[in-house]
Amino acid sequence: MPEGLVIEKLSVGTGSSPGGHPSILSELDLTVAPGEFVALVGTSGSGKTMTALSVMGLLPPRIHVETGSIRLGGTDLRAAGEAELNRVRGGRIGMLYQQPKRMFNPRKTVGNHLAEPLKLHRGLRGSAARREALDLLAGAGFEDPAWCARAYPHQLSGGMAQRAMLAVAMAGRPELLLADEPTSALDKVLERQILVLIDRQRHSRRLGVLYITHDLATVSAFADRVVVMEAGRVRESGPVRRVLDTPLATCTKDLVRASAFPAAPASAATSSRTILDLHRVTKRFRSTRRGARPALEDVSLDLREGEILGVLGQSGSGKSTLARLILGLETPDSGSITRSLGGKDNPSGTAGTDVQLVFQEPHDVFDPRMKLRTSLEAPLLQRRDCNAEDRAVLIEGVVREVELDPALLDRYPSQCSGGQLQRLTIARALLLEPAVLICDEATSALDAVTQRKVLDLLLRLHRDRRLSLIMISHDMNVLRYMSHRVAVLFQGALVEVAPTAEFFADPRHRHSKELVAAVLPAPKAAPAGQHVEEIHAV
Amino acid sequence: MIPFLARRTAALVAAVLLASFVVFLIPYVTPGDPVRKIIRSRVAGDVIDDSAVQALSLQLGLNDPLWAQYLRWLGRLSSGDMGLSYTSRTPVAEQVLPALWITLSLVVLALAIAATISVALGVTAALQEGRPADKVITAVTQAFIALPEYWLAPMLVLVFALQLSLLPSAGWEGPHSAVLPVAVLALRPTSYFTSAVREGVLEALSAEHVVAARSRGLSHLQTVWKHVIPNGLLPLTTLVAVWFAGLLGGSVIVEVIFSIPGMGRLLFDGVLNSDIPLAQGAVVVVVGLAVLLTTAADLVHGLLNPQIRMSHA
Numbered sequence: 001m002p003e004g005l006v007i008e009k010l011s012v013g014t015g016s017s018p019g020g021h022p023s024i025l026s027e028l029d030l031t032v033a034p035g036e037f038v039a040l041v042g043t044s045g046s047g048k049t050m051t052a053l054s055v056m057g058l059l060p061p062r063i064h065v066e067t068g069s070i071r072l073g074g075t076d077l078r079a080a081g082e083a084e085l086n087r088v089r090g091g092r093i094g095m096l097y098q099q100p101k102r103m104f105n106p107r108k109t110v111g112n113h114l115a116e117p118l119k120l121h122r123g124l125r126g127s128a129a130r131r132e133a134l135d136l137l138a139g140a141g142f143e144d145p146a147w148c149a150r151a152y153p154h155q156l157s158g159g160m161a162q163r164a165m166l167a168v169a170m171a172g173r174p175e176l177l178l179a180d181e182p183t184s185a186l187d188k189v190l191e192r193q194i195l196v197l198i199d200r201q202r203h204s205r206r207l208g209v210l211y212i213t214h215d216l217a218t219v220s221a222f223a224d225r226v227v228v229m230e231a232g233r234v235r236e237s238g239p240v241r242r243v244l245d246t247p248l249a250t251c252t253k254d255l256v257r258a259s260a261f262p263a264a265p266a267s268a269a270t271s272s273r274t275i276l277d278l279h280r281v282t283k284r285f286r287s288t289r290r291g292a293r294p295a296l297e298d299v300s301l302d303l304r305e306g307e308i309l310g311v312l313g314q315s316g317s318g319k320s321t322l323a324r325l326i327l328g329l330e331t332p333d334s335g336s337i338t339r340s341l342g343g344k345d346n347p348s349g350t351a352g353t354d355v356q357l358v359f360q361e362p363h364d365v366f367d368p369r370m371k372l373r374t375s376l377e378a379p380l381l382q383r384r385d386c387n388a389e390d391r392a393v394l395i396e397g398v399v400r401e402v403e404l405d406p407a408l409l410d411r412y413p414s415q416c417s418g419g420q421l422q423r424l425t426i427a428r429a430l431l432l433e434p435a436v437l438i439c440d441e442a443t444s445a446l447d448a449v450t451q452r453k454v455l456d457l458l459l460r461l462h463r464d465r466r467l468s469l470i471m472i473s474h475d476m477n478v479l480r481y482m483s484h485r486v487a488v489l490f491q492g493a494l495v496e497v498a499p500t501a502e503f504f505a506d507p508r509h510r511h512s513k514e515l516v517a518a519v520l521p522a523p524k525a526a527p528a529g530q531h532v533e534e535i536h537a538v
Numbered sequence: 539m540i541p542f543l544a545r546r547t548a549a550l551v552a553a554v555l556l557a558s559f560v561v562f563l564i565p566y567v568t569p570g571d572p573v574r575k576i577i578r579s580r581v582a583g584d585v586i587d588d589s590a591v592q593a594l595s596l597q598l599g600l601n602d603p604l605w606a607q608y609l610r611w612l613g614r615l616s617s618g619d620m621g622l623s624y625t626s627r628t629p630v631a632e633q634v635l636p637a638l639w640i641t642l643s644l645v646v647l648a649l650a651i652a653a654t655i656s657v658a659l660g661v662t663a664a665l666q667e668g669r670p671a672d673k674v675i676t677a678v679t680q681a682f683i684a685l686p687e688y689w690l691a692p693m694l695v696l697v698f699a700l701q702l703s704l705l706p707s708a709g710w711e712g713p714h715s716a717v718l719p720v721a722v723l724a725l726r727p728t729s730y731f732t733s734a735v736r737e738g739v740l741e742a743l744s745a746e747h748v749v750a751a752r753s754r755g756l757s758h759l760q761t762v763w764k765h766v767i768p769n770g771l772l773p774l775t776t777l778v779a780v781w782f783a784g785l786l787g788g789s790v791i792v793e794v795i796f797s798i799p800g801m802g803r804l805l806f807d808g809v810l811n812s813d814i815p816l817a818q819g820a821v822v823v824v825v826g827l828a829v830l831l832t833t834a835a836d837l838v839h840g841l842l843n844p845q846i847r848m849s850h851a
Contacts, residue, residue, distance in 0.1 A: 088755075
């Protein structure tokens with residue numbers, strides 16, 4: 001009897017018109033042995049999540065397994081009844097999701113969530129369940145498990161929520177963990193924490209791990225094997241080193257290229273002219289019902305013409321406050337911001353149209369009820385010298401410039417992919433011919449391949465238009481790839497500004513060192529004890 | 539939590555004071571001289587002596603500044619003195635209390651029935667979304683929203699009292715006389731509540747944490763019971779309180795049609811007979827209760843939502 005998860009010739013589709021519809025998954029083969037760490041990699045929409053949901057028997061309505069078999073340790077999951085599947089879910093298979101905070105019932109504590117699998121799969125109640133819950137939370141790296149058990153989801157940070165979710169997933173002592181992009185929404189430091197925890201579980205308990213991700217680099221240090229998916233099919237699979245070093249399929253090559261960022265951009269020389277000068281800027285916010293917005297303390301920073309400046313910082317470090325100050329949406333409490341844009345000094349006023357912003361969530365920046373053309377026209381309407389035909393010409397021009405088909409303009413935002421929308425956000429910013437583009441985590445919501453393409457587009461615009469860029473990000477790879485200089489924000493203070501190469505070779509500040517260290521590949525198969533210390537250290 | 543309570547209480551007091559001031563102003567903005575009305579209510583005969591008017595004005599303090607009059611009125615009100623009714627010449631408070639009791643029992647009964655039925659219907663509709671049960675429930679409740687009380691009440695009387703002779707057509711004697719008025723009062727809230735419950739449960743069903751609950755091994759029913767229904771019913775708490783406040787005032791039509799001696803009827807009589815103290819007393823009590831209930835609903839809603847509860851901790 002084969003052990004672990006064995007998927008053979010699995011096809012999943014809507015089943016409405018046989019042969020007519022393209023399947024969501026076709027003829028998928030996949031195995032995860034006990035104690036094995038398998039990375040399932042592919043761009044968004046390649047069928048990774050559907051694979052996981054097929055295994056759990058939780059496919060969305062109207063989507064069905066059509067052919068093939070899914071077995072777990074000899075149990076045929078396709079043939080299993082609902083009662084049997086309920087024992088498997090949480091009892092033999094644990095699951096992690098991409099947005100851990102949304103995966104908790106907001107009105108129940110972490111302890112309430114842990115109690116369910118403990119009761120269902122292990123028959124534990126009362127004080128026995130409480131003890132076990134605390135043990136599980138401690139095992140997930142919580143220094144104060146009792147606090148965490150009492151906490152409601154909104155009190156947890158993203159990283160804490162994912163670790164708590166891991167504790168919940170482990171509560172039923174599963175033999176397999178399905179992790180569906182559990183760290184895509186987290187920064188590199190937290191991502192590593194989670195991976196180390198998962199790795200420890202698989203070594204200590206022979207837990208099989210199917211780790212779904214779009215980022216090859218992330219898992220390369222932990223995975224035994226990589227399975228690459230595209231359009232519902234497995235394109236390539238093999239040991240992680242072999243796949244990374246000699247990728248065979250085109251989509252694997254794309255993924256490898258996207259995750260292995262070359263350091264330092266091939267850049268045009270920047271002029272010495274300073275176009276933006278922040279001098280000892282301080283901005284504090286009164287705390288409101290939702291808590292205070294991150295403040296900035298005594299920040300001095302300049303931006304030169306044609307420069308790409310990376311701003312690095314974790315959430316809450318004041319990155320977005322900095323962007324709002326530069327845009328003139330906020331005024332500093334003290335200090336000054338001098339903008340020498342468009343050739344003239346403009347010390348007091350707002351940035352006008354010379355500084356534009358690209359946001360993180362492309363789906364949130366367009367009115368969902370407006371056609372994209374209407375959304376793009378809005379910034380042009382205030383220009384009196386521009387009639388409807390001029391506007392159409394301008395818009396189609398910038399849309400081509402961001403490498404999109406103008407036919408897309410007659411769609412609604414929901415009919416476009418995240419990558420397309422992010423390009424349109426950039427196009428909209430370009431319409432006003434800015435001198436500076438601030439990209440606030442502009443590619444964080446995109447998968448690795450799409451991210452790389454958008455970054456390359458930004459680099460091209462930077463060269464062609466002599467556009468200065470401020471890249472705000474928590475992603476070290478993005479900053480290393482794009483920026484000339486890196487500025488590090490930590491708890492509202494600017495702790496380091498250095499040329500990119502110098503910064504990555506020799507970060508000065510304690511926090512910078514931590515961030516840089518997190519990007520480096522992890523050592524393989526370190527002893528379990530060491531991992532625990534590492535988690536408590538970060 | 540304490541500052542949260544303090545702020546809500548302050549808002550409550552402010553609202554009550556504002557409402558009482560508006561009520562206090564009623565005699566000043568309505569046509570006719572209240573002093574003459576008072577005298578007319580106490581002496582027989584049509585001729586009113588001007589010197590009597592002067593004397594009474596002085597005695598009642600009507601020449602004092604408005605704020606002093608208001609404070610005096612408020613002081614009496616807070617000790618339960620709502621003045622004498624012009625028509626019955628008895629203390630208003632003695633009429634208001636029994637009337638309030640009747641109206642409260644009507645409204646509480648109607649809302650309890652509405653909430654019970656709507657939870658059953660709304661949850662069923664949501665869980666059967668798009669299937670026949672959902673379509674029937676949604677269509678019927680939507681249709682009932684459009685039925686006004688002043689049409690429905692006579693229709694029910696026609697059928698159950700006159701045709702079938704099952705229930706009394708009017709009056710307030712014993713439980714059977716409450717059946718028709720309660721049914722009429724409950725109908726529209728039932729419709730609104732049902733669609734609110736349906737929406738709430740549907741939203742709770744589509745939450746991502748529901749899938750996560752399934753992946754912990756909970757069955758569909760367990761998930762619905764523990765994670766969907768409790769979350770889906772939350773909007774109902776606020777809605778019930780808002781309707782409570784609304785029905786206290788809105789019972790006028792039902793009480794008049796069924797001649798039930800409740801608050802609505804009292805208010806109706808007070809206004810019809812220009813019995814200002816009676817109308818004032820009835821309005822003050824109804825408004826005060828409404829404000830109190832709305833605040834209570836806010837508090838309950840806050841207590842049930844950990845995020846609100848803890849941000850004020």
